[in-house]
Amino acid sequence: MSQDTQTLLDLANRYLFQNYARAPLCLVRGEGARVWDSDGKEYLDFVAGIAVDALGHCHPKIVGAIREQATTLLQVSNLYQIPSQIHLAKLLCDHSFADRAFFCNSGTEANEAAIKLARKHAKETRSSDCVDIVTMRGAFHGRTMGALSATPTEKYQHGFEPLLPGFKYVPFGNLRAVERAVDNRTAAILVEPIQGEGGVNVAPDGYLPGLRRICDETGALLMFDEIQTGMARTGRLWAYQHWDVEPDVMTLAKALASGIPIGAMLARESCARVMVAGTHGTTFGGNPFATTVGLATVMTMLEDKLPERADRVGAYLVERLRGLAHRVPGIKEVRGKGLLLGIELDRPAAPLVTACRDGGLLVLTAGDTVLRMTPPLVIDEADVDRAVGIVEGVLRGGQG
Numbered sequence: 001m002s003q004d005t006q007t008l009l010d011l012a013n014r015y016l017f018q019n020y021a022r023a024p025l026c027l028v029r030g031e032g033a034r035v036w037d038s039d040g041k042e043y044l045d046f047v048a049g050i051a052v053d054a055l056g057h058c059h060p061k062i063v064g065a066i067r068e069q070a071t072t073l074l075q076v077s078n079l080y081q082i083p084s085q086i087h088l089a090k091l092l093c094d095h096s097f098a099d100r101a102f103f104c105n106s107g108t109e110a111n112e113a114a115i116k117l118a119r120k121h122a123k124e125t126r127s128s129d130c131v132d133i134v135t136m137r138g139a140f141h142g143r144t145m146g147a148l149s150a151t152p153t154e155k156y157q158h159g160f161e162p163l164l165p166g167f168k169y170v171p172f173g174n175l176r177a178v179e180r181a182v183d184n185r186t187a188a189i190l191v192e193p194i195q196g197e198g199g200v201n202v203a204p205d206g207y208l209p210g211l212r213r214i215c216d217e218t219g220a221l222l223m224f225d226e227i228q229t230g231m232a233r234t235g236r237l238w239a240y241q242h243w244d245v246e247p248d249v250m251t252l253a254k255a256l257a258s259g260i261p262i263g264a265m266l267a268r269e270s271c272a273r274v275m276v277a278g279t280h281g282t283t284f285g286g287n288p289f290a291t292t293v294g295l296a297t298v299m300t301m302l303e304d305k306l307p308e309r310a311d312r313v314g315a316y317l318v319e320r321l322r323g324l325a326h327r328v329p330g331i332k333e334v335r336g337k338g339l340l341l342g343i344e345l346d347r348p349a350a351p352l353v354t355a356c357r358d359g360g361l362l363v364l365t366a367g368d369t370v371l372r373m374t375p376p377l378v379i380d381e382a383d384v385d386r387a388v389g390i391v392e393g394v395l396r397g398g399q400g
């Protein structure tokens with residue numbers, strides 16, 4: 001297998017669907033917060049697979065769990081009980097609002113499950129025409145047809161119509177708009193506590209508790225998409241813990257198994273109970289391999305106190321970036337929580353992503369003008385200093 005960069009780029013161009021705007025580099029190895037490309041160049045990875053590699057690359061406990069499970073059992077089907085799935089469900093429920101967990105293979109699938117649960121719950125407990133789901137402008141819930149219909153952005157939906165009926169879109173952060181949209185046909189409100197893809201938009205104080213109140217008054221389910229914000233990313237195990245409010249349903253994926261594909265829907269018993277045998281399922285979801293790695297991931301996060309670490313190192317990164325905003329032009333705002341941060345620029349962010357990469361730092365965008373950072377949660381202050389130094393060099397017009 002060729003590792004020559006130009007050969008790989010030529011083959012990618014020839015054989016892969018061209019549905020991603022990929023950078024022209026091939027990452028071939030990782031360790032902690034560092035990755036190396038096929039030319040041997042080292043990068044500080046402040047993307048981490050887009051908030052996936054929270055424990056850093058090739059964490060010894062994850063490598064150990066993968067090695068052991070690979071020689072024990074990979075897949076058996078949900079025709080049978082799966083011990084690691086049971087233990088992961090218990091661990092997640094013990095550390096959240098939830099009573100039960102369902103496992104699938106990705107974020108979009110977790111949201112599909114939540115959409116189905118919302119409809120079934122509303123039909124059974126309220127009325128047969130109670131099917132609507134309210135979602136927020138700027139949201140990102142995934143690419144499959146249900147999750148895409150919940151994602152009201154033209155660039156994602158265009159060309160794939162007709163979308164699933166029954167979605168109402170309101171501006172993010174505006175409680176009055178939600179009050180106007182919710183009626184007796186509303187089965188659920190689906191919201192990210194912090195919009196990741198949409199620009200690292202943090203829910204204003206009072207917003208999530210306000211949504212909770214609306215749901216309590218109407219019987220609609222409150223569903224949090226914590227696919228990007230969950231798993232310690234924002235400095236709490238779950239982002240909702242910043243606002244002292246609990247949902248009825250929460251969806252997870254990304255960091256849950258350190259890069260092994262997994263998704264999960266957690267829910268209270270009062271709504272989980274409608275998903276009786278035969279109502280939903282998946283071949284791979286919750287398999288021994290993914291859930292063993294998920295278990296190792298969550299246990300390591302808790303043992304190593306990664307929520308606290310993300311909180312502390314994230315605060316330091318914010319402080320450094322805000323300091324930078326005073327020294328160099330171009331930064332309008334630094335926002336986010338923990339290690340999910342957005343730097344609002346006065347210009348398009350994409351060229352800066354390229355310049356940072358050339359300088360040895362991987363970052364990404366969130367919308368057109370926001371530079372996003374989602375580094376491994378195991379980074380330290382020295383990593384932050386190095387990253388901020390590279391961003392400073394780029395903003396000053398050099399290369400960091």
Ligand SMILES: Cc1ncc(COP(=O)(O)O)c(C=O)c1O
Nearest residue numbers: 106107108140141142196227228
């Ligand atoms: C908040 C949120 N929901 C859903 C998804 C979709 O997850 P996946 O790409 O695993 O389908 C993403 C992915 O970026 C996300 O950030």
